[in-house]
Amino acid sequence: MIFAIQAKRLPGARGKSLAVDVLQPEQREPGPSLKRQTRILAVGGGKGGVGKSFVSANLASVLARAGYRVVAVDADLEGPNLHTCLGVRTTRVGLPDFVAGREDDLGKLVLETPQPNLQLIAGTHANLDQPQPGHRRRVEFLRSVRQLDCDFVLIDLGAGSQTATLDYFLVADEGLLVLQPEPTSVENAYAFLRAAFYRRLRLAVLGHGARNLIRVAMDQRNELGIQSPLDLMREIEILDPIEGHRLVETMSSFRPRIIINDVERKEDIKLGFAVASVCKKYFGIEAEYVGYVNHDGSVRKSVLEGRPLIEYREDSEASSYLQRIARKLIESPS
């Protein structure tokens, strides 16, 4: 089945420019005749241990096996382990070299993995005193990532809602939200989405009044009684219809795609639809449920062997679900 996904010309990567972190299309798209566009997928989820690295490693592996050139980036500088998932035992360089300014060329940090077509920028060797990149470095990172010589970049994000994590998720062509069917994961995923939503909004807003409203609404117990991001958008539209309309348009490009991982029961599968409908009701955004992956006892063994599950047990059910998700991402970019 894996070979059903053939490498073909990729649909244009659109990339979402943030108002402040200006990544204008003309700066990063040399045109189809010069270079195939690199598509960036960022894998987040708010919570640790839900399978972000598992999903990142395996989607990267599926795409590489299908003939795409893939670079997987470990952006979890506080808990880097993507290299282990991909079987890279020694990492002489990594993203922390770029973050700390020791290396300006992201391309020089790319390491080979045992799998053809699949390369890695590791997250190891971070200086824990300065684990997160500043504003300028984030913008430079996002610009450089687009220029990597490959078809797909998979960014494996850390847990939590640090600014860098939010920005990478927002600027990616696809922000993939991984959840486990557990209340804690669902809770943290909503908190992550809420933080990402407000970050996007704050970067896009121009008017003074709307900016104040956003500031007030970020406090969940605000005295204006703004309960949800959707309420906030309505308030902005009342205050300043032109700004409100513009922000609604901007936020319509915020379309996270949902993956439920570690599914054990039939009911778990439905969680993806429930999350998508809450996104609509609470945030006013369209979030697509792109698929689920079942719990598979071989995952641990595959990590021990340093091979993505898709390589280790290609015929497993979980591998077929991962392939199905990859196919969706290739065939219908959001």
Ligand SMILES: Nc1ncnc2c1ncn2[C@@H]1O[C@H](COP(=O)(O)OP(=O)(O)O)[C@@H](O)[C@H]1O
């Ligand atoms: N579908 C699954 N079936 C079984 N184990 C899984 C599955 N997904 C993830 N795991 C295991 O759960 C643990 C956490 O996964 P990981 O990808 O490291 O999470 P995160 O990157 O979100 O912190 C790892 O030990 C991983 O092997």
Ligand SMILES: [Mg+2]
């Ligand atoms: Mg991880």
